[in-house]
Amino acid sequence: MAGYLARRLTLAVPVLLGILFVTFALARLLPGDPCRSALGERATEQICEAFNERYGLNESIPEQFRIYLRDVLSGDLGESIKFGRPVTELMVERLPVTVELTFFAMLFAVLIGIPMGLVSAYYHNSSVDVLTMITANIGVSMPVFWLGLMLSYLFGVAFRDTVLWLPPSGRLSAGISIEPFYAAWGMSVNPDALTLPGFIANINTLNALLVQDWNGLGDALRHMILPAMALGTIPMSIIARMTRSSLLEVLGLNYVRTARAKGVRETKVVLKHAFRNALLPVVTIIGLSLGSLLSGAVLTETVFGLSGVGRILYDSITGRDYTVVQGFTLIIAVIFVFINLVVDTLYAYLDPRIRLE
């Protein structure tokens, strides 16, 4: 198992180098002169030369790549043209929002989707099965922005002044702030630099948990419910359908028959013998959805007024803020690689046959 992990980690290195190369190349391949797209059509030759000099654009391409590599590896992703702030600073601010949202959306999707699939397969072809699968099909075909709007209307407006009311936008209610855990623990951390404590402190729920601010935790969680439901519904439906079909397939296999013949009770046959085998494709789906949620939560973030990765990527692409696009593309790609690594490790844990390869 340790050897398998080491092999996988080694394999991730060339992938990461490839990602660095592609993000670099993308920025060079974008049409137009970087100087004029940054400073405007009427920038003079002298100004552009100074600009190129300043940003290292008059160096040869390989030299530029070398500098880029050096800067990225030392944690410098450049400065946003639009915000005039380092990209790393924007990441500490935006990434935790999306990570938190993705986590809760996935939690919702897994906690509801897998049991739905299990029940559906166990009561195969019954009315319960039909009902569950109709729900899943509706869930998968509902547009995220529409579902988001409906949820915020229902819980934020229609249920106003009842116990069911939930905040329809934002991350925390007005007047509530949670002390960063590093401050509470007496650590000195630069809140703007891309550091792990700074990153963690911006995940409100985790931070509240660390400083044991239960009031703040409750408020942060209440703000997460609606966006997580909106974002998690599609993955939930896919997970439910995948769990069901995968489990049905496994339930027809010989070793399940053996388990029954040994006298294992039916619930245990399903939950122990079949489920673990059926989990493999489900884990794949979860990994894939995680990756796409991280980069593609634009609509949900917009509907619920959260400023996360999706929002800033959209704004930067339309505003031609190339350093931001480049930096966030890189970090999302790195997270993708990491998620794949986790998925592969889970495979090996679930199925001993994979450890051999």
Place this chain on the structure above:
Amino acid sequence: MVDKRNGNSPLSEQPLLEVRDLRTYFFTRRGTVKAIDGVSFRVNCGEIRGVVGESGCGKSMTAMSILQLVDKPGKIVSGEILFKGEDLVKKSRREMSRLRGKQISVIFQEPRSSLNPVFKVGNQLREVLHIHEELKREQEQKKAVSQLREVGIPDPERRMDNYPHEMSGGMAQRVMIAMGMACAPDLLIADEPTTALDVTIQAQVLDLIRSLRDDHNMTVLLITHDMGVVAEMTDNVTVMYAGTTVEEASTEVLFAEPLHPYTQGLIASIPVMGEVKERLDVIPGTVPNLIDMPPGCRFAPRCRARIEFGLEKCMVEEPPMFEVKPNHFARCWLYEGGGDEA
């Protein structure tokens, strides 16, 4: 000493298993598939009873029916399966799961795919003990190891930690047998236990089953399509064709004097060593579609004897089992006058 195995036990002795007029149908969109349609046989204590027939004749489904493991859309529509005098068809799911693996256990055709790929074989073996016997962990482990040793697995302590994919087919089948034997069942159903194994391993596995039977006075229901295995292993045989039993006799008698034209065809189709033949004997035609059976005898369309003896009843009316000679039954109109209806 009375040899219990020859099957000629006195009528007063209760058989361990008695299947009476079992019918298992599958209700599909294309029609009702009568996978088993009138199977009856008895298995006496301590014998090895063979059930033989072509693929698709309902042998395996008979085993699954006995275990009450017929999958949807299949259903046992009528008949009785008396195990130690109690009807298994009437048992609840919970009662059946207490019985399976403890009193009746089964080994299957494909040993490697019959073991769960994600659990160590040791844990799968211990699970049987865990379900049916109240043992402490160490005792469980000890007993599992000794089971593996008994089925001839070298270095059993180490093998406990193997996964199924780390074992050969023969080894995996030994593990399956160890699992089947773990709780010392009264009846072991072996469903084509050697079909997926190569010939030398086949012989070893069959020897193992026989010696376990001798050591533990266990009863074995051996399902196979291989007449060679039948001849070598069994005390008594039930021949099945298209979902029904067509002949029943002790193995010696069956091979010496097969009565049913189908059995005669089966035995004639075995190649004999040293004898040169232009072609092997085959039974012409194929097994009828289980959805729409011919109205009379199921074998009639393929039967040479019917034409030779000019029997017309065969195509119209299904024959019952006739007891042609003591303890030798055949479902064929040829013997209508020659014996008593069973």
